Amino acid sequence: MDILKVLLSLFLPFLFVYAKNDCSESYCAKNKFPIRFPFYLENQQPQNCGYPGFNLKCNSHGYTVLNLPFSGEFLVQTIRYSNPEIKLLDADNCLARRLMNLNLSSSPFEPYVIVNYTIISCPSEYPLTFRSHVVDCLSNDTTDLLAFYDGSDYEKYMPGCNVTARNFSIASDDLKYSDMFGLSLTWSVPNCTACEAKYELCGFDNYSTSKEIRCFARPKSGSSEGQPIAKVIALSVAIPAITLLLLLIFGISLRIYCNKRREASS
Missing domain, CATH: 1.10.287 (Helix Hairpins)
Known part of the structure; x- marks a missing residue:
């Protein structure tokens, strides 16, 4: 004994x-941005290294991924900590489809922007004047899907088309080119902006029983x-x-x- x-x-x-x-700080092999509190790498770091709901993974190809409870898995393009933002991409290069069914409930994130759209469906043989509004990955050989900012009245110039959705709130200010710009999400809890402003790290206070957040000095080189x-x-x-x-x-x-x-x- x-x-x-x-x-x-x-x-x-x-x-x-x-x-x-x-x-x-951790990294996935194919990404250059650091992963630190409130994020942590699931199955590689203890849960107390991050805040609940901020668990990331490195996929089999070495890219960082985030799984949203009701919207599935997204590739992480970048993370900003000083002005909280995580930018997501779709692995199949059709983020527009994911945005139209996005559900952020049960996640700590909220959209950086919300824009209302009118979605119009047209037969592919229809002589479109507004082809620049066609969302390619949502269209097929028989149907073109167009996205217009709400408040426009383009449908009256397209009598052979149908309005499929109006006042459709989408977390993107450019649905057509969403694969280029990505999905930007932000968070307010935990708030580590004060730590970032002082060039300090953020994390749980080990001596607090209520999981309080505090700032820590960065380790010296x-x-x-x-x-x-x-x-x-x-x-x-x-x-x-x-x-x-x-x-x-x-x-x-x-x-x-x-x-x-x-x-x-x-």
Whole structure:
């Protein structure tokens, strides 16, 4: 039992160091932007490294992805922390279709912009005057789908077409070119803008029981917090293992010594 206590006292500090380093900035192989609080990499970092709902993943191709509960998985193009924004793309290059069914409930995000559209459906053989409004990935060989800002009355110039939706709120100010500009979402909780303004990191206060957010100084260049996690893991395993080996050698040596003394006295 005493040996176990000694081992734990030696091992726990290294576990703490590992956990601390494990919350440092992370990256997916194909993306250059850093992943840090409130975001964290699911299955690679502990949940306390990020805020609930901000879990990201690296997909099999090395790209960062975000899964929205009722809208599915999106590629992450970039993340801004000082002015909170995450920009998303569709892996199939038809973000417009995803935007028309976007549901952000049960997620911590909200649209950066909301624009109301009128959606008009026209037969593909119809001589369109407003072809620049055709959303290509929503159209097919028989039907063209056009998107106009609400308040326009273009449909009266297209008698052979049908209005399929009016006052249709979409989180994009340019539905036709949404694949180029992406879907911009923002968040208000947690609010880390004050930390970012001071060039500090944001995270949970380890000493608070109510999961309060606080600012932390960035690790200095060359400090132990910037070392690779693999090195920390190696140390956390190697040092207790060496300690255990030394204790075993000491125990065996002590037993041999005691046996020799017992034999000599008899």
